[in-house]
Amino acid sequence: MAKKKPSLNIPDAPYRPGDEASFETWPWQPGDLEMPDPKKCSSEDTVPHAVGLVRVLGEDNKASGEWNPELDADELRQGLEHMVRLRIFDDRMMKMQRTGKLSFYMRSFGEECVAIAQTMALETQDWIFPTYRQPGAQFVRGRDMVSMICHCIGNVEDNIKGRQMPVHYSYRDGRFISVSSPVGTQFSQAVGVAMASQYKGLDEVTITWIGDGASAEGDYHYALNFASVYKAPVILNVVNNQWAISTHANFATGEGEFASRGLPYGLASIRVDGNDFLALYSVTKWARKRAAAGVGATHIEVLTYRAGAHSSSDDPSRYRPSDEHTKWPGGDPVERLRDHLIEIGEWSEERHTELEERIDKEVMSAYKEAVSHGDLATGPYPSSDTIFTEVYQEMPWHLEEQFNEMKEESDG
Amino acid sequence: MVNMNMIQSLNNALDIMLENDDEVIVFGEDIGYFGGVFRTTDGLQAKHGEHRVFDSPLSEGGILSAAFGMGLNGLRPVVEIQFADYIFPAYDQIVNELAKIRHRSGGEYWSPVTVRTPAGGGIRGGHHHSQSPESQFTHTPGLKVVYCSTPYNAKGLLISAVESNDPVIFFEPKRCYRGPFYGDPHNVPTWEGHPEAEVPEAHYTVPLGEARLAMEGDECTVISWGTMVHVCEQAIKDIGVSCDLIDLQTLVPWDREAVVKSIEKTGRCVIVHEAPKTSGFGAEMAASIQERCFYHLESPIERVTGWDTPFPHTTEWDYMPGPSRIAAAIHRTQVG
Ligand SMILES: Cc1ncc(C[n+]2csc(CCOP(=O)(O)OP(=O)(O)O)c2C)c(N)n1
Ligand SMILES: [Mg+2]
Numbered sequence: 130m131a132k133k134k135p136s137l138n139i140p141d142a143p144y145r146p147g148d149e150a151s152f153e154t155w156p157w158q159p160g161d162l163e164m165p166d167p168k169k170c171s172s173e174d175t176v177p178h179a180v181g182l183v184r185v186l187g188e189d190n191k192a193s194g195e196w197n198p199e200l201d202a203d204e205l206r207q208g209l210e211h212m213v214r215l216r217i218f219d220d221r222m223m224k225m226q227r228t229g230k231l232s233f234y235m236r237s238f239g240e241e242c243v244a245i246a247q248t249m250a251l252e253t254q255d256w257i258f259p260t261y262r263q264p265g266a267q268f269v270r271g272r273d274m275v276s277m278i279c280h281c282i283g284n285v286e287d288n289i290k291g292r293q294m295p296v297h298y299s300y301r302d303g304r305f306i307s308v309s310s311p312v313g314t315q316f317s318q319a320v321g322v323a324m325a326s327q328y329k330g331l332d333e334v335t336i337t338w339i340g341d342g343a344s345a346e347g348d349y350h351y352a353l354n355f356a357s358v359y360k361a362p363v364i365l366n367v368v369n370n371q372w373a374i375s376t377h378a379n380f381a382t383g384e385g386e387f388a389s390r391g392l393p394y395g396l397a398s399i400r401v402d403g404n405d406f407l408a409l410y411s412v413t414k415w416a417r418k419r420a421a422a423g424v425g426a427t428h429i430e431v432l433t434y435r436a437g438a439h440s441s442s443d444d445p446s447r448y449r450p451s452d453e454h455t456k457w458p459g460g461d462p463v464e465r466l467r468d469h470l471i472e473i474g475e476w477s478e479e480r481h482t483e484l485e486e487r488i489d490k491e492v493m494s495a496y497k498e499a500v501s502h503g504d505l506a507t508g509p510y511p512s513s514d515t516i517f518t519e520v521y522q523e524m525p526w527h528l529e530e531q532f533n534e535m536k537e538e539s540d541g
Numbered sequence: 542m543v544n545m546n547m548i549q550s551l552n553n554a555l556d557i558m559l560e561n562d563d564e565v566i567v568f569g570e571d572i573g574y575f576g577g578v579f580r581t582t583d584g585l586q587a588k589h590g591e592h593r594v595f596d597s598p599l600s601e602g603g604i605l606s607a608a609f610g611m612g613l614n615g616l617r618p619v620v621e622i623q624f625a626d627y628i629f630p631a632y633d634q635i636v637n638e639l640a641k642i643r644h645r646s647g648g649e650y651w652s653p654v655t656v657r658t659p660a661g662g663g664i665r666g667g668h669h670h671s672q673s674p675e676s677q678f679t680h681t682p683g684l685k686v687v688y689c690s691t692p693y694n695a696k697g698l699l700i701s702a703v704e705s706n707d708p709v710i711f712f713e714p715k716r717c718y719r720g721p722f723y724g725d726p727h728n729v730p731t732w733e734g735h736p737e738a739e740v741p742e743a744h745y746t747v748p749l750g751e752a753r754l755a756m757e758g759d760e761c762t763v764i765s766w767g768t769m770v771h772v773c774e775q776a777i778k779d780i781g782v783s784c785d786l787i788d789l790q791t792l793v794p795w796d797r798e799a800v801v802k803s804i805e806k807t808g809r810c811v812i813v814h815e816a817p818k819t820s821g822f823g824a825e826m827a828a829s830i831q832e833r834c835f836y837h838l839e840s841p842i843e844r845v846t847g848w849d850t851p852f853p854h855t856t857e858w859d860y861m862p863g864p865s866r867i868a869a870a871i872h873r874t875q876v877g
Binding site for chain 2: 137145232233283291292313345380381442443447511515516517520528531535538539
């Protein structure tokens, strides 16, 4: 056989360092898409939503269209406050990491809206099955910031006892399920959580997220299949923030799209502007109604951009233009909600600055209190006993033996 | 000879294999344009082309099944699993497929895949960036299992692995990428000036199945692999007992002859690994050693291992075997 020229198709990112990023402006406008009845519509009825983009906030900072959730100003200000809180919190944690007070950190920069708008659209009994990119949900569920920082440090007050890396929160009181590092696993597990609620006949919905990158894992496909087969009350979000570390989203799709992948599974499928607080809130509310009515799951592509580095170990200037995030057509989620509130006369530059100053103080004082329980450089850390506890409900003999060995070793 | 750290020597091995053999193809998560999260494939895509060194979707099962198929059809894939902890989505493809294809097809088919993966603790990686799952593969017939420990053996072993027509799981001790680790987290030496970091630039191999005698002595045989080899070296120096330190390098098939010869001389043995004790590869070695060396043994075989618990984050130094635990075990073999 004649040897042909090598011809593997290797996708590339649209822009690499040195390129001028210039994304096409979106063809979709607020008001383009109707809102079908969540309790009645079929997955085919959502085809326009899967290939289009649900938006509410326009370039003029006004809200319009059927998807406008008509939130009152207090709710909008609440959402803004949580997003500002998350951003300032993240910046403080990153500084801690840089000064050796945390081993590692991951920010939600540029996608603060995702967990916050979506959690606000749920009921308090609903389950949250997050990745490391949705810690913001905890603010909505009322978690104490000091306890979050103590977890990140892994000090004596860490509720998970220094066992996992920073940002791997677990917060049972808020029905926020423990974050696991292996990407994707939560997505199909969430379907099981939802199936249990359904089995028990409870009015509970489960929400979960997966990254664009991680959607290439088998778990993503398990989730869509199981959710569709059992009509589980689950909200399945693919957070398409364009990047999986250095790998562009087009490696997960072969340059296709995410939202419409739910359609052949028979799932209602919607793409939404992930930096538009109102659109995201509204789509999530819609999916909750559908799930709670027993019609089944919704598959949502949350279109956004990972504005920061993947993590404190990452240097994105090696693989994308440093200013790429400033060119993102969806803009910045915090600024967009702020500008909308100003536009409707419910906010001002001054109030925003005041808010930032207040949150800054709140974060600083939480930080000071948290490090008073020990920081990574100096401790105190959780006792080494915590290595052995909760491996099993009760400690079997072989662990007890090793536990004693460790104790003798540290005494001797 | 050039002084290289382990990242550079692995990169150099891949570079040579890509140069020498058109059928070698390198892929994995973030390894193409970016050059890998640990920089091991840095520059290789630019040099050898996108169709030889490329990124993959974030899918370990996908990576292994694609590699399996490519290997079946005449290529020699070298894939990276970003962390050994993330190899498990590919476990079925490795254990049930890759390991068994030669046997199940009556020798008609095989797939010479090399799976490189950074493993082990000491980087504050918590549960899922620290595990050392070698025994989950040594227990699978059909796989060769390698664990390098120095820049020199990393390169020579990787070249042997790629040239092998059997599938190889190749563990890289990530704590030792940029320097050896002697068990003190505050002491961070580089490979600069280390004799095992003097690496020939040309092609060479360290044969699979052969152990390395890292230290020579006659009172005890200490056996280890990966990061723990260096921790053992420290322990031996600390306690001042004359020991053979055997760096196993290949776990399957392991160098039984070298081990037996040493224990016949010393009559005492300590096996050290950072993976948990139960069903760890140390258990296999201890069993084989007593079969072969029972009448030479002067004291019970000691095992120093990670505890039978998940790998912790903040308390990792209480988990990983350190020089003092190893020294205490060496001491016990002497009084026994
Ligand atoms: C199974 C598994 N493989 C690899 C990794 C290493 N890793 C951590 S995050 C990440 C990229 C994830 O990208 P994406 O899913 O898009 O989420 P994002 O970080 O953008 O939120 C990778 C490869 C992992 N944690 N788990
Ligand atoms: Mg992503």
